[in-house]
Amino acid sequence: MSVLKRAHTWEISDSENESTENKPASLSVKLDQDTNSVCVADKSSISPPGGSSAERTSEVKKPGRRKRRTREELKEDREKRREEKERRKEQKLQAQQKRKEAAERINLLKPENVIKSLTIHIHAVLLQDVGCDVLLKTLDGLSWRSRIEDQGIHNSIRWTRQALQQGEEEYENGAVEEDQVLMVISQNDFHDIVTSHNKNTNKLAPTGEVKEEAESLLQHLSEYFNRASGKVVTILVTGQHQRGGSRDEDDVDSHFYHLETEELLVHLQLYWNVAVHFLYGWEEVTDHVIAVTKALSKRPYKALCGDPELGFCMEGSWSGGVRVDRDGRGLAQVWTRQIQQLNRVSVPTAIAVTTAYPSASLLLQAYEELPSEEECHRLLADLTVGGGVKERRVGPDVSGRIHRLLTSQNPHLLLD
Template structure:
């Protein structure tokens, strides 16, 4: 009894409380379930083990009270392993894991407060079991084998797969084509934007290429010409030209396909013609036109026409340098012959020789200024080719520079001048007349309508405007007239004042303008001209 009292007194003592035990609220409720197992028999212990939380487990062995503690101990897990034959499912294992955790926690709490009993041992061994040993068996239904497909089904499935594959390939191809088309359009838009930018006056000169014939550089002013072109800021190419001693132009244009600039030739060509060639061609023209000789050789006009036939699409212009030197030479020769004729030193009856040899050079025929101008006018009328006469090679270099700028800016100027009207509009007329909501500006609109008539000045329009400030007032005046003759002459006697003060003058509008304004206000035929007789 003493030992029992000691045991009970020990049980009544207040045990220490740990922090990790306070986190499990189930210990307080399950303490009574395991405290009274000392006086229970074997059947009660088995019932406690089999019914935990109201969940029953199958195939649980009964623990006998006759077992000796000295006998070799076999764990309960090994003994139950031989009895477990069913298949474990995922859902039952989850439930068993939760039950095992509760059993283990309950057994630990019970062992900390009371001596180890048979129930504690059973709880410990049950907690040490693997999850599958206490799981509830759930049998899954047997899987059915798929039925064998027929040849037609296999063939149809293959065809369907091929159709889908072709559809995917076609879709990818369409996407690729669309992407390429978008990239091409983007490149074209970029090329168009760059081409439009290249036509601006401040940018166009940078995209020009001046092609110079090598024979032109070998002359006296070849170096000056090359320096002037390079100072302009454009590119220079020394290439043999179809027309000798000529200068042509090319424009670099961006290309969308190659992403590089493509040189497009321009139509303008400037040719430097020597004085000897010009005088010879003009002399042939004189012989053909005045004397009717056809064997004298090509004239200036026929020679240019032959060049135009060989090079169609080219706009040719000629430049002659230092023609005055030829006229000065002719003048000195004429004076010399006059002196020789006067002194009698000339032999041959005063007849001048057309040609003589002087160091291997031939004397040019005599051509006057009037004959040169006549030949040049004939050339321009029949071929449209102009001839420019310059004094020095420096002037020729400046002429090439100005022509380069003109050729570079020509597309921009042509595009700017393209308007929707076939006639020229002045700036003040193109802007129109602004009229506000109060009607201010209507008087000027009526004045401009009158001034649209031919041969109507500002003073004449002002005189009509002073008498009839609006078209409605003029129309009312026409309606008050009794005959058409009176209507036509309604505005004839209106005075037009010019100037101010003493120098001012007056005159009348006249019947002509009065008639035209009457036709403008009353005529119903849109095809009738205002200058026609009524």
């Protein structure tokens, strides 16, 4: 019996007359005898027999599973998270500590706390004056620290405080010496200074040099400035100096003494920056010491806050000034501000005046047209001021002050 053999593969291709360039990829149809299935494959994709199995077989890769991390990797990840958490916590604690230290430093620099760290050093020579008891009792009553010493310039009062900030130059025992120094002398001592200045100053030498011929307070003051630079000394002269002699001789001596005193004051102010205050007694000296102590207690806090150069200028729109354009816009508001600068003149009162007379020149013309001075004073008295619960007038007082402001020729005249 003859066996019928069938072809395993039929190749279906396009016409051979077409060019090879335009031929599409040939297809091959394979008939599997076992499964009786037909497979259609692209002939160009069939690998040559000599190729590897990876090249002969095209498989679709399935998405792989997520790689499971080892126990060491998990432990290392937990350690990193724990370290990051501790680092953030440490940074937060450091920031809180810095804020706390800054708040404590600011609180320490407040005047009420700085004044507790100030020490008032009183020279022992001042204890010979009976009036010094007034100062000592007052300081004890205020619970301020004071110290009697025999250092520095004679008859002096100086201040030291604890070092509150880094970079401050320490004087002794961690204290900072203030630059303010008071020198308390009597009228007789001041007369000796005047005499010593006239006798011991060499007119041919440079101004400011004093001969060391006599032991005087002026000599001590000169030596003190030579060894202590940057100090601000203020001389407080207490008591009254009585001088004898006839009236005519006393008048002549007084005249020359006055000239000598003026010469000494100018010399001290210009070359040594020393101010002289004449006081009646130790009560005023005590008030001066208290005022200087309070001012020194406010220094650190003001330096920390950084006061502006013009500390008296307040912030706000009312103090910012008025802008005037080239066309004159804003002049009416300037005129209102000028009236408002007077004492006890409110904004409604100033607006009432400037509404009736929009410029200063119009008000001056109205003054010139009136025949008498009394009518000029009362020109604005009957103007109605609005803005309140009840209507009121400008009044004769404000009217008279505005008239004096615009017409007076005396620069020292008090308007109020």
